[in-house]
Amino acid sequence: MAERLTFTKGHGTENDFVLVPDLDGALDLTAPLAAAIADRRAGVGGDGVIRVVPTEAASDQAVRDQAPHARWFMDYRNADGSLSEMCGNGTRVFAAFLRREGLESADEFAIATRAGVKHVRVDGDGFAVGLGPWRLGDPATAQRDGFDALVHLDDLEPFSALTVDVGNPHTVVALPEAVALDAVDLTTAPAVRPEPVHGTNVEIVRPLGPGHVSMRVFERGVGETRSCGTGACAAAIATSFWAGSLDTGSTWLVDVPGGRLTVRLLPDHGVELAGPAALVADGVIDIAQLTRRAQP
Numbered sequence: 001m002a003e004r005l006t007f008t009k010g011h012g013t014e015n016d017f018v019l020v021p022d023l024d025g026a027l028d029l030t031a032p033l034a035a036a037i038a039d040r041r042a043g044v045g046g047d048g049v050i051r052v053v054p055t056e057a058a059s060d061q062a063v064r065d066q067a068p069h070a071r072w073f074m075d076y077r078n079a080d081g082s083l084s085e086m087c088g089n090g091t092r093v094f095a096a097f098l099r100r101e102g103l104e105s106a107d108e109f110a111i112a113t114r115a116g117v118k119h120v121r122v123d124g125d126g127f128a129v130g131l132g133p134w135r136l137g138d139p140a141t142a143q144r145d146g147f148d149a150l151v152h153l154d155d156l157e158p159f160s161a162l163t164v165d166v167g168n169p170h171t172v173v174a175l176p177e178a179v180a181l182d183a184v185d186l187t188t189a190p191a192v193r194p195e196p197v198h199g200t201n202v203e204i205v206r207p208l209g210p211g212h213v214s215m216r217v218f219e220r221g222v223g224e225t226r227s228c229g230t231g232a233c234a235a236a237i238a239t240s241f242w243a244g245s246l247d248t249g250s251t252w253l254v255d256v257p258g259g260r261l262t263v264r265l266l267p268d269h270g271v272e273l274a275g276p277a278a279l280v281a282d283g284v285i286d287i288a289q290l291t292r293r294a295q296p
């Protein structure tokens with residue numbers, strides 16, 4: 001493996017990522033290496049690590065099959081090194097990197113992900129990305145009860161929640177009026193029942209008005225983050241579902257600690273996420289130093 005890796009640090013509404021270009025597909029971005037890069041004290045630091053690699057060089061056949069539609073694969077890992085199928089904020093930062101580097105020059109293009117091909121377009125200063133199709137985790141239970149899961153927060157009675165898949169798994173909590181959003185303790189992972197087999201991201205949502213919610217998120221493989229793009233989509237979908245108005249072409253503003261995202265609900269379970277993307281630093285990682293463990 002190369003001893004030095006170039007990287008770019010970026011963020012979308014303060015959900016931050018380390019992008020590692022691997023233009024010839026030679027880098028073995030293992031879970032321990034990704035976790036070391038994402039480490040905020042001994043590494044570069046980020047909520048996730050994104051390898052930028054030609055789609056045809058991906059190890060997964062299902063990803064390589066996307067090569068006729070998308071030249072570049074967003075190989076996403078969480079800060080703990082685990083793989084994720086999708087990252088909404090990451091898609092915009094990935095798109096900004098591809099354009100800055102001249103790897104894509106059009107205003108609209110597609111990117112390959114573990115959740116399939118996603119279409120990106122320039123949208124003002126930022127990007128809009130189609131993240132659909134979404135689906136409810138347990139549609140029959142959700143249609144009958146309005147909820148299909150319970151989430152335990154703090155020492156309070158469990159809260160009703162809805163499971164939404166946006167390529168990756170989400171559980172959205174409808175926080176009752178009596179509980180302040182800022183007061184919820186997200187220093188540890190909320191317990192979700194039934195326990196999701198592959199884990200879940202948990203969004204806690206407070207409606208602010210028509211088409212407008214405030215949200216905090218505990219991300220699978222990370223902890224509390226300042227934003228989550230797929231989580232914002234899940235929050236808008238769940239809130240619309242509870243209001244009985246899905247698939248209406250509505251636009252939602254989702255306020256997160258790191259800023260504001262816009263979510264458009266489209267027909268046929270489509271959903272589009274729009275927001276900023278910033279590339280803030282470039283550098284070089286010394287792999288030997290990064291992986292050297294301090295002696296006690």
Ligand SMILES: N[C@@H](CCC[C@H](N)C(=O)O)C(=O)O
Nearest residue numbers: 084087088089168228229230
């Ligand atoms: N922050 C991302 C989601 C990243 C992956 C997530 N933690 C998971 O494991 O599914 C976003 O903006 O969507």
